[in-house]
Amino acid sequence: METVLDTAKPTAQNGLLTQKPKWLRVKLPTGKKYTELRGLVDKYKLHTICTSGSCPNMGECWGEGTATFMILGNVCTRSCGFCGVKTGRPETVDWDEPEKVARSIKLMNIKHAVITSVDRDDLKDGGSIIWAETVKAIRRMNPNTTLETLIPDFQGIERNIDRIIEVAPEVVSHNMETVKRLTREVRIQAKYERSLEVLRYLKDNGINRTKSGIMLGLGETEEEVIQTMHDLRAVNLDVLTIGQYLQPSKKHLPVKEFITPDQFKKYEEIGLELGFRHVESGALVRSSYKAQKHIL
DSSP: OOOEEOOOOEEEETTEEEEOOGGGOEEOOOSHHHHHHHHHHHHHTOOOHHHHTTOTTHHHHHHTTEEEEEESOSEESOOOTTOOSEESOOOOOOTTHHHHHHHHHHHHTOSEEEEEEOOOTTSTTTTHHHHHHHHHHHHHHOTTOEEEEEOOOGGGOHHHHHHHHHHOOSEEEOOOBSOGGGHHHHSTTOOHHHHHHHHHHHHHTTOSOEEEEEEEOSSOOHHHHHHHHHHHHHTTOOEEEEEEOOOSSTTSOOOOOOOOHHHHHHHHHHHHHHTOSEEEESTTOOTTTTGGGGGO
16 A cells, blocks of 8 residues: 555645645655665754755655755745744854755755745845855765755845855856735735846856745736746746645734646746746745756
8 A cells, every 4th residue: 555645634724624725745755865864863963954854755866865054044034925934033154064064965965955034124234144154065075966945035145146156156146926916915025027137147147057946825826927938938947847835824824825736847847948048846845846956
């Protein structure tokens, strides 16, 4: 009998309980590589988004030698309506963190690492110095590991974005998260046009591979999704991920719709026709899904 991680629990929607569809059921992670990495993570108390976020793709990604790490603490200065990360006053910066992350990657023998962070609007540099130092430390300790940096918008301040450009990760990602109309509700302190300009600035200043992601099921229309895809191609984006929004808690925005596999496939086909190099589109797709393939 196949073992699955049952994500099909009832969810609140407009005051009613609605069963999640069957396509939101995934296999429990298995395999030799996953078991080895899980043991290392537990033994050395390594912090990965894969485990802390209970990502449905953890087994598949770890089997490919890919993992995601979050830097700059676990408290965000923003309060987005979709995100389960704590919001409030962050702790002081840990200047040893770059070396800690680099050591974790070495212990886990990671081939492709994704680095992300909370927003740190409390810091003058937005956390960009730690970002750059983390990339440098990983490069020193893991010269054969490729990197994706999933960055915040740094409030659009170019000198902070420049620090990422200078260390030249193979992929630089910044998520749009949703369509223009819903941005104020979903990403309260963010701006749709500012995110587009960050992605444009990265590409115009030498980043070889840029990437972004959006979530569906928040009340957007098909027309709005396609318009967002056009907007992203207009800033020469290379890689797009499209996944299903799932409500982290009752305090967060409700799921308005469960997008069907056929609709996700349609968006994938449209994206490829528009000229994206890679489009990952599916209910369980997350930002770092198949990330190791996006450098090609």
